[in-house]
């Protein structure tokens with residue numbers, strides 16, 4: 001990894017931690033992150049020419065794999081007409097119409113440029129529509145880095161050990177209340193203590209920023225019931241689960257209706273795209289048709305839309321992909337459990353749809369507190385053992401393993417063999 005080590009030293013002089021997003025810096029696992037030069041299918045290559053089977057997939061967007069030909073062709077075609085106009089384009093309508101067709105319970109969409117922007121906007125809409133100010137989120141869930149969401153945040157904030165960021169003022173985050181995932185009593189207590197003040201609950205339908213913690217039976221349904229009872233809105237943050245759990249995302253997968261849904265990652269096909277969506281009644285409150293302001297220079301960028309449309313069209317036409325991804329995720333999770341038993345490793349593997357996460361503990365992991373039981377030193381050894389064997393997973397216990405369409409059975413088998421070899425050495 002000589003070339004990556006050399007450029008990482010340069011990078012650290014001009015980029016905080018040498019990266020443009022903290023979790024990429026390997027701070028939780030140590031060592032030098034490989035600088036990636038190329039991706040094709042489920043494989044990526046670093047500056048030293050080392051090949052990896054990629055189970056990060058740019059943190060979820062590349063569900064069809066890297067350099068997927070129809071997506072590249074769509075981008076190439078779009079870019080030849082220009083990169084951006086700051087004016088309406090037909091392809092934005094095509095993407096919005098397809099999102100509305102694929103996702104239950106939404107009638108209108110607004111494109112933005114990231115999941116963070118989608119969530120930030122959705123919170124403003126919820127507050128604007130209800131006239132209320134407080135928001136309930138869950139400890140360990142991550143909804144991007146807008147101030148109000150950097151309270152008890154997961155993902156990189158958790159990896160850094162700073163779930164509440166410096167620079168976030170009481171004014172910005174004082175209306176954010178935190179409950180415990182899979183604990184409806186903790187949510188009820190907040191409604192009891194803040195009657196008629198709660199605008200919305202925002203939840204990751206599968207908590208995929210504290211590792212992977214699926215909703216227990218009745219949890220999402222309970223949130224829906226409380227929002228109905230107290231006239232608050234239910235926001236599903238589907239930046240990860242959207243178009244990954246099912247064609248219609250978590251609403252389809254769990255049969256629970258959200259009032260506002262946020263998207264990112266997959267809808268951009270690898271390009272910077274986010275979106276939020278809801279009923280016409282809610283969305284017409286958004287500027288320019290309503291008093292809730294939100295804007296963006298590159299929102300709906302035609303080249304990014306081309307990438308997203310190409311990827312979404314393929315997912316729309318191949319709903320069988322979802323059972324295939326789930327089958328592979330189940331197989332990998334079970335293989336991990338079998339290897340752990342064979343090598344006497346304390347391990348719990350959570351899996352939901354195409355998402356999975358191993359925790360180095362024998363105890364069940366159903367809450368944020370449970371995730372802290374994982375032996376982080378063992379995770380670190382596991383991570384580096386896998387990387388050395390050409391398996392690229394997220395450099396943090398508090399992230400997911402992303403199974404994509406591009407992973408063939410042989411790729412899953414190769415990863416499971418690496419797991420077995422790594423566990424033998426732990």
Ligand code: KE4
Nearest residue numbers: 021059114115116142143144155239240264
């Ligand atoms: P972005 O602003 O990073 O596009 O999306 C923020 C976001 C919102 N909601 C959920 C549920 C998310 O998972 C994310 C971002 N996910 C992380 C990975 N766990 C992004 C990786 C990173 O921060 O580099």
